[in-house]
Amino acid sequence: MAVVLAIGVALSTVIAGTASAHDERVVTEPERTGYPDYRDTGPSVVVCKANSADLIRALPAPVRERNLGLLERCRFNHIQQAVNWVEHEGETGTRIQVLPGVYREEPSRQARAERHGAPLDRPDLAETCARIAEDTDHGDEALTYEEQLTCPHLENLVAVLGDSSPEDDSVGCDSRLCDLQIEGTGTRPYDVVVDGEFDTFLNGLRADRTSGLYLSNFATQHFEFNGIYLIETSGATVDRVEGSFNHEYGFLSFVSFVRYQNCGGQANGDSAIYPGASPNVLAGSGLISRQEQPEFSTEVRNCRSHHNALGYSGTTGNSVHAYRNEFDHNSTGLATDSLFPDHPGTPQNHALWEENLFHSNNVNYVARHAQQGRCTGPLDERDYEDGAVCPAVPLPVGTGLFIAGGNFNWVDGNDFYDNWRQGTYQLWVPAELREQEPVPDAHLRDVCGPDGDQPCPPQETSHWNTYSGNRMAGNVAQGTTQPNGADFGWDLEGQGNCWARSGDRANTSAAGEVTYSGIDTTIVQEDLPAFPGCREREATYSPVSTNALEAGCIEYDPSDNPDPAGCDWFDPLPAPDGRQPAAPTLERLAQGGPVGDSVLASQEGYPTGAPTVVLAAAEEPAEALAAAPLAHARGGPVLLTSGDRLDAGTAEEIERLGATSAVLVGDRESLSPRLAADLRRMGFGGDDIQRLGGSGPAGTAAEIASSMTATDAFVVARDDWRDAGTVGSVAALLERPILLSGRDSLPGPTGDVLARGDIEAVDVVGGSGAVSDGVVDDLSTRLDDVERIGGSDRYEISLNVARFALQAGADPTELWLAGGDDAATGAAGSAAAVDEGVMLLAGDGIGGTPTETWLNGTPNHPEGGATVADILEQVRILGDTSQVGSGVTRDLEDHYGASPGDARGDRSSGAPLWHARMHGEATGSAEVQRAVTGATTLRLRASGLDPGETYTATVQRRSCDADSRPLTFDGGEELGAEVTADAHGVAIADRTVYSSAEAPGSVALRHGGSRVACADLG
Template sequence: MATSTRIIGTAVLLLLVLAPSAPASAHAERDPVYPDGTGSVPTYRTDGPRLLVCKDDPADFATRIAGFPTEVRTRNQELFAECRRSGYRHIQTAVNAVRLPGTRILVLPGTYREEPSLAPQTAACASLDAPMAGNQLYQVLSFEQQRNCPHVQNLVAVIGKPDLQIEGTGAGPLDVIVDAGYQKLNAIRADRANGFYLRNLTAQRTTFNAVYILETDGFVIDRVTGRWNDEYGFLTFADDHGLYTDCEAYGNGDSGVYPGAASNINADRGHRVDRYAIEIRGCYSHHNLLGYSGTAGDSVWAHDNVFTGNAAGVGTDSAFPNHPGMPQNHARFERNVIGDNNEDYYRYVRDGTCARPYAERGYEQGVVCPAVGLPVGTGVINPGGNYNIWRDNWVYGHKYAGFVTSWVPGQVRGDSSFDAQFDTSHHNRYLGNELGVRQDGTTSPNRMDFWWDGQGRGSCWQRPSGAGSEPLALPACGADDLPAGLGVNRAVAEPGKLVKLYACSDYSLGERRMPGNCDWYGARGLARIEVQWALGEALLLGLVALALWVRATRRTALSAGALALLVGGLTAGVYGTAAEATWWTPAGLALLGFGWLGTGWSLRAAGRVGLGWLTVTLGVLALLGAVDRGLVMLPFTPVGPVWPRLLLELVWVPWALLALRRRTLAVRHQT
């Protein structure tokens, strides 16, 4: 890596140490073991050994099936009669009775609270030796501990049983409900359960996940609803050959759909891959914090889904520690509807609702308690992802941005090695998405289509709609879907955006801590951290430049005009920082550049040759910044022009103050 990059990188690392760190991971798990990848996606079976589960209340059952279509009602009546004779009353009892791979468990309409799973734990299971996580709310158990004590955390536990199919027999998912009553972390957990197939039921009201599938090679979540959970509707972790299809998730504090740490099968590939580890299709995830999220969501293909009405639609990232498969890579999103994700659920943190016991928060009435901090009103958040493709999606109606792409240095995820600070946000593609347009063709603009912090290499963007982008100049994709022109290779983000990202990351649900200077949570105008920094810089430079004009350069004809341009550029720059995706920032840099050039020549004419040339250099860098931010990003540069300009400003200010002091002393001596 170039020496200049290492110098800038070292400065950035110092900033990372001093800046607030990213919030602790919302998902803590044992060190996972990836499947060997020899499995396959299981298929739905209608034959083979089966077990029946039902409740023993004929009147309640008759009421539940009364509105079913005739064929479905008749089948359930026959199954109910058989189940009363030879079936089970709890799902877990049937799971425990499974002896043969390929068994089907048919669950008849009813609400299953699994009372035996709620019984007090034995002495051995009540005092397990395992680390705590989740703000000391639960333990991170090993596989052996989960197998030996399956109901410490799980209402229904499928531990190490292969090729098991559990399906509801109702007319729809809401006819069979697995209800944890906020008494367990997980409603249904499948752990090292290769070939697991879950179909046609609802799991709800947990302190963690509705459905959790871990270290499993081959699973399907088919027509399942996950709702009203403190964190995830569906969480799959360290899995391969997985399929989510026709699922629904809502009311979840992190995301509805979460294929985290998926099998990292394409880590060493470019954009052409043989297969994906997880497929997500036909799902509807709404009114969660995120419709979809995937820390280290590697090799995921999500297509033909709907992510609407969340705080943010989709997030795939490298932003949290202790997830294998970092940095995140090779997600492909196609033909998804990602719209109107503007719900500000942080209001429930502000008013104390999320500090109440789980059962009293009102999840069933629409309350969501945000597990992590994110920019409300965003369609897609892509912090730290590599080789991701976003193609032919409808992305509309977002109050913040359609897409947000940002850097995640390794320090954030617990990797302090130097190279890891620069290994994310590379080779992403944004192609053919319908921006600001609904499926029916009506317009619903995003506030801006793209927001990018400026870090990364090999990425390219389609042309934004009239909503624009931040910055205005984005590396464009050519007809071959590759970066057009000479390409861009930036090692670090723009400094103002870097400051913003790390200030905004200082969110904690447990501590009710929310950065008041971040627009993600409602800050506006001068309350925003990046605007405050821009204003502080402008005031400092403007006052020093004014003092120089008064003391040293006002006798030259050029100096007054140069000062006016400089002050105008600084003012426009502050306004541009507040009004992103506008021409104010590049225009302000252009004015600033000409102002610095004029001031520099005036200083040279006044005998301040060294300071004058330094000022001219600042002008050249500001003009390059105007081109970089407004017209075309400069190729081959490991950092944007703003970084050397800021570093030189740190030299210019004390040099100018020293010149002013010498001028003052000289005047006093003469008098």
């Protein structure tokens, strides 16, 4: 066992270097009160910012009207002010409605700076808080609850502290803050942003000893520890909240009963979701059984966690049920462990992970960022807002799911594909490393032997974990085969573990045989003992491992030692053999010029429809470029127009999309009022049509920026816009506005936007011939963070923009090419390309160009591994051969194996729904997809219906069983549609939910008032 002990010691020592971030106070498990539901009635108060009115005017009509009504009731400018009012003057069950804006909570910052975290209305506590701050080494020793109550802003930007009587023995909520609801009122989370700016605060929103807490529809970013922190909370729901760009965690819960749903997070240095030390309610219950309907302490459902060091992590993440989530493009998809001492409930046990997607978790942030020296210095100088990630702990890059010491877990019915090291990996962690006696605890002793009389081995983990019904190597979005490096990895320690090999719950592989590997997970070894099957689950199975893990990984530190000797976890990985497609599909999108080309781009990016269209003039490329991030935020394409009437092809595309709102980008000279009249003749109401236009292109770009909540922006040349022709895609991805500049000076509207103080940093895109060094100097006097993305010409600039986009989370498997002289078409394509790849400028060939440099680059590791060409799946060329020459097509076919075909959008962005319920003779399926913006698209397919009959598709507020009331828009409009069964009796309902105050519960198909099909989202 010496080898395995060394492995466990290595992992434990690795984590010890960052253990201070996980140190918690001594806690008591609260009494469970249940997960609260969303409430649309009851007492409420409204919070707004000075620019909320401007932001509200850019919202879709129904949501806009509701928010304008709420704006009249606004009485607070800071969330904490509203929380304090509820605590002192409000009542239990109050809803805090937060209008669009960026909430930096300046009074909390003032309390931290001037009174050591004491409330501003309690100057008498400043001296006490000064002593607490001095006595507590910041981040190394946890404050007690009493200290948090005394000094709420020593660590927290917003503090919700529910226990008003900490002197008694109860940790329950006993104040007016019980059953509090904090909700953003925009169409999506990023309409309301809580921003820490890495300004000394550990946590964004801390909920401590609360109950009935409901957090909904906002985003948190730029915090040292957690965006949202829940501790000793007896019941909370986190719904449609985004936690991104934090040094460690998006969401962290500790000894709390929490439901996370419809959530998301990216660019966190540890993980987006951390259900740690979850109440150990299933301890002693043996194997998880669905027949017994276990009640878990934490649920994670319908969330997407991507481009983090870890998608999900959780030390002693006990009694967790995680289902229908997507963990993709992280370094490791999910990890749970039993490594830390003093975590309640150790060792970890009884998690059920089912029906999740684990794919493409190969992004090597250690090699990309830590080893490039980008994880040193102050946090606010590390480019986190641009997608830089500094992994807090080392983990094997290329792994889908990792159990580092855990018992009685069930990994069932998930999809694992394209994880280049391994799909899953299980490791023993001995008790000594948790400072525990090496003896089995009671619930293990009861079940380790077939008759309860066989003791467990002394290592305590990992035992009685079950892997069943998992689908390996099949890309469910594309229908292609994308193998893992190995499907299942194991250190060959522990007993009672099994990997189902037969029956209806057998693990299967789209590549043929399921593959297994031992502890050296970079090589699949043929001479390993067979992994136990579940029909012959063995009570004792503990062969000695024959391969040692490189012990050098214990020396990893993101700042001081990011490349420890002898550690191979961060080495380049090749794409597994047999990965499909072997060569990309190539498609040219050309239809008579920029207007027609923009229609084709829309069809590519939004094949199932969109709620909104953004119209821009083909003759004003700079305005079209500035429109790209707005379009993405609104969930629709940029369509170009020419002349003063709506082009017939554009009108047909708007009809196909099913759009119900439109935004005209540009003043009346750019876009004639006749366009609005054309839209009204198509059925758009007056409130459904908006115009964002200023004085000239710079004024229009400034108006768009004023309608967004971003704190960073791009600056590009107003006139020589070709240098920045591809920046629209990354601006859309980051939802970051594009401001315009003259060559030698900033236009007035751009200066006015910067003077308001909402924009904190800019990236100037283009060479000094387009935007002079003098302008950069001027910007540097206004802002602390100004950088240039340049190059020798516009083609090299587009390469550097693509590299920037890759860091920000763009997908390197898909490539869009636009002409160097056709910024309008490129701008229109940007809104479509954002979810489907990287955009470059190209000329008449690829050899010796920046496009060739990009294709030969290694996206996951800067020094090797698979190249972009190795994993490229689709190439779309925007424009005819006068824009992107036929030599490009020829080079792609001859040198990269590309073949003509339909490259229509295929990217998975949400976990499928497996449980569609059909009634009567109907059969079918359902699925859900979520875009980066948080929009949810539902698709229900039913067959066995009456041909030619009309059915009504509705999105319901609750589940299929609980409540059949249709969901409504904030303005009262029912979200439903009529569909007709075809000649084969098949009906397909596609609906997009993007502007409801509530998360949808299910989607149903009805005929004559009766349901024929229903699918739950929860």
